[in-house]
Amino acid sequence: MPFSTLLFVCGFLPWCLITYWLVPARYRNWVALAFSVAFYAWGGPRFLPVVLALGAADFWLARAIARAEGRSRKTLLALALAVHGGILVYFKYSNFAVAQLNELTAIFAMNPYHWVDVALPIGISFLTFEEVSYVVDVYRGDAEPAKRGGHYLLFLMLFPHSIAGPIFRWKDLASQFTGRVTSAEQFWASMARFSFGLAKKILVADSAAILADHVFGLVPAEVSSAFAWAGAAAYAVQIYFDFSGYSDMAIGLGGMLGFTFKENFREPYAAASLAEFWQRWHISLSSWLRDYLYIPLGGNRKGNARAELNALLVFAASGIWHGAAWNFLAWGLYHGILVALERRSEPALSRLPKLLRCCLTFLAVVAGWVIFRAKDLSQARSMLSSMAFMRSATEVPTLLPAELFPRVATLATAGALAFVLWRMVVRVRDESSTWNSPTLWKYPAFSLALLALTLGHMANTKYMPLIYFKF
Amino acid sequence: MRTRCWIALHALVALAPMLGFVARRWDARVAQVVDVRLWGVELPPALPSLSFEDWQSEKTQSAFQRWFEARVGFRGAMVRTDNTIQTLVLGDAKPGSYVAVGEGGVPFAAEDFRYMGTPRRELPSILKRVEELTSRLGSVHRKLAKRGKQLVVVLSPSKTSVYPEAVPARWRRPGGERVDLDVHAALRAGLKTSGVPFGDAHALFTEAPRSARGLLFARGGRHWTSVGACLTLQAAFVGGPSALSCPWKPMPADRGYHGDFDLDCLENLWGTDVGWEHVPIAQLSPPLTLTPLPRLLLVGTSFMWMLADLLRPFVDKPVALFYNNTFFDLAVGRRLGTADATTPSWAEYVLERDLYVVDILETFAHHDEWLAFVTELDRRLD
Structure with a gap:
């Protein structure tokens, strides 16, 4: 359920x-x-x-x-x-x-x-x-x-x-x-947190999923560079709003039962490096892998080369933890290699403007999601080459533009991407800035409207399972 | 205190569907399955039975979830609110919906848009099937004529052929190419070559004055009107437009549902009050004077139900074959059974007929159903 x-x-x-x-x-x-x-x-x-x-x-x-x-x-x-x-x-x-x-x-x-x-x-x-x-x-x-x-x-x-x-x-x-002691304020904040997480999942993630599913469902000859980027961006939106929405719901539910759970996401798409991204994405998994795998392997106590090897092993384990398929392993290795390269290039990267670093990190993450989402490595390779080489499609897509890019899906994806960009800009100006969904409890009327809208949308649409259920 | 009020309000919103479910205030319409405004074409699922095996395999859970979610309180209000927001704010129906919103709010069946936007690479295979179909129809026509029987083809139109200007740009192929026009031309040419008498609603409706279109194919409907069906049927029987006349009179419409505004209803929007108390119902004129009354087989899609209403007074023991899979007795309006060419009933309902009216919806002309039926009939007439 x-x-x-x-x-x-x-x-x-x-x-x-x-x-x-x-x-x-x-x-x-x-x-x-x-x-x-x-x-x-x-x-x-x-x-x-x-x-x-x-x-x-x-x-x-x-x-x-x-x-x-x-x-x-x-x-x-x-x-x-x-x-x-x-x-x-x-x-x-x-x-x-x-x-x-x-x-x-x-x-x-x-x-x-x-x-x-x-x-x-x-x-x-x-x-x-x-x-x-x-x-x-x-x-x-x-x-x-x-x-x-x-x-x-x-x-x-x-x-x-x-x-x-x-x-x-x-x-x-x-x-x-x-x-456990729960005040009315804590219960209310938890309730608002749950509503917000539900809205993230239903209104944003499930809408972006339509676009992503359509693009990843095309045959390779139908995928132009623009389609590939649109599909990859939509999936980036889907997986973040899906899983962070679920985490918001979990934290809110825990709060309503009097428990205090740790945060699982901290604006990962506003990270300025992949290492930072992994400190902000699915924090409970990243920290588990760090404490029970990376550190026991030696962490970074045995020199740079060993630390890089350890990180590679941890990312490979993270990949295969997500699912028994080669593309998950490839996704893990992709991040492991990029984190190692990033570590070696730190002096050069640190000279780049921070907003540019944030954008590059986001692009690297989006490309990684293509490997993660593809049904196999062949599709991942085809999508990534479309994204990299500005290729036009050799066949007209079977789906019409209105089907490929339904307005609700396009709007949800574009809105979420604009939000990500806005958060990058804000964090460049003020690194301490955080936009945490718990603050939603300060806007109860908005929260109430969001809950009503979300329930209405749920009654009117087919159920879409959470991505992380299958892991 | 304010906090507790907001908690109560949130709880009320979350609990409303459950309270409505418990109080059986589902939508005040759930019991009326025929109400397509709520149900579309789906029947509400039944309460699942409980067994240990079904529970273990999670069948019970998913069936119970479907049962519950179809009956949550105020479901109709929630559905309509969500649809209205999407349509008003985005100008779009929900993704995957059967109904798509055209320019000026004209509702279409999305399958018509898809047909109109068929990629050109699929055209050769479609034309090949159309040619095969018309050639088979010609063969059947000749064999029936030798036995003193009659075959008539009625080409029913895609709504996109009648209201092409209401098809939004994003539902068209870039460059505006239209494969559907080539298919329609091939259908006409094939039928002419085969010598099969036919009425072509696509041609009739597009040649008619624009002001008369609503009378032929209602703006909010999925199918042609009684008048549109009548004129097409007459064209099939008596030839060119000059001989056509279909006097009609307004008849009370069922306020809950009628074919002339069924897509309006299926959109499930607030404020869509079709406001039609009467719909035009036509009569064939001059009436068909076939003696003795021919035994009719009507083959086709849901467009044929209007044809059935028009033909019923002039035929005997009318039977309909819907999508080549189900027989219906049109005299009493009941389902006769599944169509299976190996059974005696198939021979009875198909071979022991005097008049064959085949409705071919241009959207589906290349689909298997028609070719399969005509091929089997052709073979059995040898």
């Missing part, structure tokens, strides 16, 4: 909030847990036992790690990591691995390996990272193991984040499972 459905907004959420706030404070965690389990049972009933079993195993393992000493600590940690790694690999990468194996067997004229495709449990990538961070933090002594199983299960399954992040850490939330 995605957040951007009428069933969630007008059905599940009101019942959940009414029940949550009507019961005495000491029962609220149980209400939140019951609704979270129901939420997961609705969206991924087959995998609920897997998630519950993993939660129970983590709870037990973390406590055992905390009690153990010497080699047995390491053994228990290795066991936990092996279980989570194995489960992630099995569910997320086995289909891809078998498909690659069968391509090889075809080359050597051998019989293909028979395999029944494994369905991907909803939110498995996010849950695995949260569980790994929990046991590692306990092992490192950075976090106390959960004292109550219910609290740990609520941490894992809390519905605002259980299916598409943000990726939380136990040590950040542990203290919030007891004694």
Whole structure:
């Protein structure tokens, strides 16, 4: 039951909030847990036992790690990591691995390996990272193991984040499972935040998606440079407003239940470098990769060359985390290589005007999204060469201009791009400037109108799934 | 206090659809499935059954979601508000909508725009199919004539042929090329060569004075009017325009829905009050004097329902074959069954006829349905 459905907004959420706030404070965690389990049972009933079993195993393992000493600590940690790694690999990468194996067997004229495709449990990538961070933090002594199983299960399954992040850490939330206090102002700000996130997803991202889908659906001969750039820009708008809108909704929902979640996006498209972009985009994933992969690999403590190699490995892991396909790996490597090049060219780049650096960074990110969005590497190559070489199409598109560029999609994309440019200009003048959606609570009438418009649009359009659900 | 008021207002907006659902204030029209202003051509989904297997495979969940979201309170008001904003602010219907907005607010079926804007590279294959169709029709016509039976073809028009000036530039091919005109010319030429009697609404309507267009093909309609259908049918039976006459009289229109403003209704906008209390209903004149009354088979698209109304008094046991997939009994207005050329009913409904009226909508002339039907009939007449 995605957040951007009428069933969630007008059905599940009101019942959940009414029940949550009507019961005495000491029962609220149980209400939140019951609704979270129901939420997961609705969206991924087959995998609920897997998630519950993993939660129970983590709870037990973390406590055992905390009690153990010497080699047995390491053994228990290795066991936990092996279980989570194995489960992630099995569910997320086995289909891809078998498909690659069968391509090889075809080359050597051998019989293909028979395999029944494994369905991907909803939110498995996010849950695995949260569980790994929990046991590692306990092992490192950075976090106390959960004292109550219910609290740990609520941490894992809390519905605002259980299916598409943000990726939380136990040590950040542990203290919030007891004694949460929510003021009317905090509730109101959270409500406005949720409305704003919903509007970003429904009104902007879903509109830009129409344009992006049309362009990426064209055959290569129909894609001129202008179309390729329009499609790439539309996808850049779609993925940002889709995922940051979802994060706004998650943070707002958490706030309405009394939790305080960390920000997951900080104006990434106004970044002046790719390194800065990654400090502002999907922050919970970037920081997780930094703390649990980059630093353990040696970080930048072992010289420049090793730091670049580490960064490349981390970006490759980030790419493959997003999906089992070559284009995701290529997208990760693309960013890894560009970040390394950027690091080496820092003296030259720093002499460029900041607005120009922001624009170059944005263009590099947009080009990267083409690799990410393309259905395969061949399409990515074709789109990128159209963008680079100012090519005209050799065939007339099957779609008419009004279909290819519906006004609502064009307006949403153009408006969002203008907003990005405006934020770049503002940040060049004043680096401390931030435009955070939480400030929307200061404009309640606007927020109310936005909510009404969004609900009306939802009733009138087909549901479009969140991009990050499939990861 | 102000904060609590804003919370309450937001909660009210978010809860309104649920409250409307619970109070069964869905739209005050949900029970009336025929109300296309709310439903378009879709029926509201039924409440899904609950079983463990369906729950596990998530079929129940998605079916329940569709069921709930079709019934949320004030859905009609929300849909109309959203459509009105998009149409007024952007001058555009929602993407993917069946209805597209033309110049001056004239509504069109988007499929007509797509046909008009067919890329030229597709023309050779379309012309090949059109040639094959007309040649087959000629063969069928000759074989039927030998048996004392009659075949008549009626070319029904795309709305873009009748209101070309209302087609917006962004729905046209750059350069303004129009493949549809070549297809229409090929259809006419093919039918003439084959010797099949036909009436051509495209030609009749574009030659008519502009002031009369609304009477032939209503501005807010998807199909021709009764008068437009009548004139085309007469052209098919009696020849050139000089012999045409279709006296008409205004008849009460169903305020909820009528073919002459069905696209207006399908747009689902606030303030679209078509205000038509009466619509012109025509009669064939002179009436067809075929004795004995011929057993009719009417083949075609939704344009043929108007033909059916006009022909019904002059024929016996009329049957319609809709898109070559479903038979209808026109005498009582009920569905007879799926068209399957291997069954005895197909032979009964198709072969045991005296008069064959084939409605070919120019938008779909090159589609499989007509060629498949005519080819099968041609084969069975051998």
